[in-house]
Amino acid sequence: MGRLFGTDGVRGVANADLTAELALGLSVAAAHVLAEAGTFEGHRPTAVVGRDPRASGEFLEAAVVAGLASAGVDVLRVGVLPTPAVAHLTGVLGADLGVMLSASHNAMPDNGIKFFARGGHKLADDLEDKIEAVYEEHRTGAPWERPTGAGVGRVRDYDEGFETYVSHLISVLPNRLDGLKIVLDEAHGAAARVSPEAFTRAGAQVVTIGAEPDGLNINDGCGSTHLGLLRAAVVEHGADLGIAHDGDADRCLAVDAAGNEVDGDQILAVLSLAMREAGTLRGDTVVATVMSNLGFKLAMEREGLNLVQTAVGDRYVLESMKENGFALGGEQSGHVIVLDHATTGDGTLTGLMLAARIAATGKSLADLAGVMERLPQILINVKDVDKSRVDTSGELAAAVTEAERDLGSTGRVLLRPSGTEPLVRVMVEAADIEQARAVAQRLADVVKSALG
Template identity: 90%
Template structure:
């Protein structure tokens, strides 16, 4: 069996790759593994279960709840809420397990299962590996230990989760947003109600798009992966800024008042300076990934802020932050972690903090984001190839070496396999956009021929 867990839980086409049986079995396995690890410490365990609005989330939620309850875990269903809300509530309620059903920015047919440990933290790799092992043992015939009678888990709805999470968001803001007009693109996803409510309570005038989820339209031409609608809406409404989330709202991209995109690196730069000014940027350090734009690194060095870079994936950013005590980190894609207030990327919190900086300074978002200059960066996704060989192909290694010689000190090349999709990502950065495109195109062709 190939590894089920990717960089962000177990993900696949719902009812094909990710079936009700798999979701139920993984949930039971997670309960057993965490019990063996001493997580429950002799008390009756509790789990928080949430989902995004995908239609498949309805049957997958039922399967997860059934699996947990059958393993003796009491379940609090919080309904449709963002991933960071489930993580927050897992910690705030003292629950032993958190489960989020979402495929994030993926198209509607996909779904996923993400587990959180006590405190709202993602599971360590070794626990995920153990869950897979226990699941496979059961699937091939080894029976579960099953409680009976009063030992089975009880299931209830925790309707207070929405207000408790919104109150948390408002409570950590450094200042109100009065006087700002903000357009929110909710991707017809999990934050469709939470994010507008939080911004409105914080004092902003709110315009929403992509906030009518019907179970089928999540991420469909909107949200953080499709910014055209948001850019047009910001200009049309004369808004100060726009905020875009993905399906489970663990990421945030922005648009300034002129309709120009503000990516995750720029958001990190703005927040890093704000947090340092407030004395909250521990060790004057921000954590990014190897995908961080070179312009971001240059800007941080100029401002006296150290940039620590990790492998791609918010879990690796978080691991570095926790290990070294850093307060801020994130990815160019908009996963931003403010560790004092969240255990995972939180798109709504990020958007609120960005808007709060605009309100506090009286400066435009474009002006604030101007602290860094993005160097041209071209990203090409190459699907339907053997992504596992991206680091071992001699032909590909030779092509990368040639590209690096051509770019010299003014650019760089990065090839990596996607952790959630069957493709290889080719990234080329150069001082000239046409050169970056040309090099990226050549490398993409080599990836197809060498790994296809």
């Protein structure tokens, strides 16, 4: 079998790829790996389990809880909360591990399992590999060691998680949001209650859309992957800005008063200057991925800030931040990590901090985001191809070399297999959008023919 873990946990179509049996088995394996240091006498390992509102999350949650409890782990079930809330609660409650059931921005039929280690941190590759190895060992016949009697885990609902998380968000804000009118698009997802509550407590006048999850409508034409409704609502209500989350609210995109998108690169640029001014941008450095717009890199250079770039995935951004002691990092897609206040990307926190900067400076979001100019960037997702051959196809390598020669120093090419979906992403950046579009389409055609 191929590697189960992608760039953000284990993900697939619920009840087809991601079954109850798989969820249960992985949870037992995770308990053995992540809670093994907690087996000393007198200590009962504990796990925090949360989910987004997808209908499939109900049976998958039951499977995960059953697996953990059968392995002797006490479970605190926090219900529907954002991924960063589960990470935060895993840390503050001193749990041995955390589990979030969500497929993030994916469509409703998908679901996923994300594990957090002690402290609420995403897992390094070696820990994921170890969980997979333990799971596979027992799937093929080796029996689990199962506690009995008083040794089995106990399960209880932890309703205090909502208040604990919202109070944390408010406590770390540098200033209030009084006077701002903000539209929030919750993607009918995990932040449908949390985000409006936090922004309201912070002093903003809040208008919500996409905040009525029914288990089937998550990410359906709304949220960070579909900004049309948010753009229209911001203009209609005369709001200062709009904030869009994805299904599990670990990302944030914004819309200015005129309805123009403000992406993760621009948000990072705004927050980097705010944090430098506050003295909290350690090393005057921001961490981003290779997908960041070239305009972001140029803006950081102009402002005298350092930029460290990593592989795509907020987990790699986080690894670089932790290893080097940096305070701010993120992705163009809206995963922004403020490491002093969160252990993972936190869409609600990001939106609050962005709004706080607007309130503190009295400037519009458009003015603040103008610190960087986005160069034309074309992204084409090529589906139904063998993404495992991206790095080995000679035909594709020759096409990339030709494209880079055509673009010269004013552009760049990036091809990468998706870590969560069966497709290859073709990204081309150039000073001229028509050139970027032409080169991207040419490369996408080669990907289709070479890897189809």
